[in-house]
Amino acid sequence: ALAGKDVLGIAQTGTGKTASFTLPMIHLLARGRARARMPRSLVLCPTRELAAQVAENFDTYTKHLKLTKALLIGGVSFKEQDLLIDKGVDVLIATPGRLLDHFERGKLLLTGVQVMVVDEADRMLDMGFIPDIERIFGLTPFTRQTLFFSATMASEIERITNTFLSAPTRIEVARQATASETIEQSVVMFKGSRRDREASEKRAVLRGLIDAEGAACTNGIIFCNRKTDVDICAKSLLKYGYDAAPIHGDLDQSQRTRTLEAFREGKLRFLVASDVAARGLDVPSVSHVFNFDVPSHPEDYVHRIGRTGRAGRDGKAMMLCSPRDQKNFDAIEAL
CATH class of the missing domain: 3.40.50.300 (P-loop containing nucleotide triphosphate hydrolases)
Structure with missing residues (x-):
């Protein structure tokens, strides 16, 4: 990931995925500054709880760095989230539905995204988020780096990785014996x-x-x-x-x-x-x-x-x- 290549990670929950994508992102984002309503990186999670957990880990890893983040999940007021986006954030951690809600309201541009992470894609498939994911991919620059994680490789997941990832490095973590x-x-x-x-x-x-x-x-x-x-x-x-x-x-x-x-x-x-x-x-x-x-x-x-x-x-x-x-x-x- 540090080399800027796309990564396809096939790994179960609890295998240290969050650190594997957060740490390279921090390294990349340490250079440059965020602009209003244009996040520099995007992490998509299937559930609010997983998104909140990623946000918590990000806070831990960036304790001594001046990097900003916003967590976009349902159940929290738009106003609060709008204020963070307006200031400009380095990392946007979101569930697909809430992210698109902000985009539809004209509060967000994804043309500045340098790194995009899709976490637990198999669960996204189960929850019917795949059309949203495809749409979000289309809103980000073609030049972005993509880190894509899934516990399994269903045919629909395979199709998405073939469409949106560019010659990815495939990393498979064996099931935890x-x-x-x-x-x-x-x-x-x-x-x-x-x-x-x-x-x-x-x-x-x-x-x-x-x-x-x-x-x-x-x-x-x-x-x-x-x-x-x-x-x-x-x-x-x-x-x-x-x-x-x-x-x-x-x-x-x-x-x-x-x-x-x-x-x-x-x-x-x-x-x-x-x-x-x-x-x-x-x-x-x-x-x-x-x-x-x-x-x-x-x-x-x-x-x-x-x-x-x-x-x-x-x-x-x-x-x-x-x-x-x-x-x-x-x-x-x-x-």
Whole structure:
């Protein structure tokens, strides 16, 4: 990246991608100054949480440098973001939708972008952002350097890289074999007594697992496939005296930020999350991950359990599996 070449990085979450693109950007941006409404570099992230995490890392790396940044995400007032853009920023970190909102309002020009980063492109594809990404590419100079990261290379991702990247250096980070060494994985096979009681009985099984782990379960992330189940599960845990809070895309940004901060600082024991909301969540010491639902995509299982057992620590990942989950469970085992 330091040589100014385009880079195609195929890497999972938690492999140090943020540092790999932030540090070369800082080196490049140390020369020159930003102009009003014309950012010098652009980082696109699929979710608000991931964008906020990248912004936090940028602050850490540039502590002693005079580089400016703006974070453009939903749930925050346009006025606040407009003021930052008007002053001129070296780095713009954004979700695609909010970036285009600013562009449509005539508040932003992307013709001065020297480096463009697309992070977690596979998740962008899942969330339907690919047309937005293509449009944003078209608004930036042809001469820009592009750093493009994806955990997988679906045909649509391949098409975009062939169209918008120029003879990229391809870097593939092997799946972390260490995950299985530091994470103890287990499956609890579960069958409800009746269809109408299955959900409540499943929540009782989850509470039983938490109780069985006892003091060893210092904190945990509980994953549900649907936002409605995230809310129901969190409310149920609270009702039974467990310190839990939900996080998903339908909650407003300030609420999501407060919940994440509380969990990160150890003030909240359980985070009940959707896959999208938990992407980019960086908490070094999560003791347990509970898969309340078997994920629909095997890749999501890898992302989920990767929240625990980080930096050489031991972690536990447990999954509740009913007979109707067998197909998805088999796909995870095959992975």
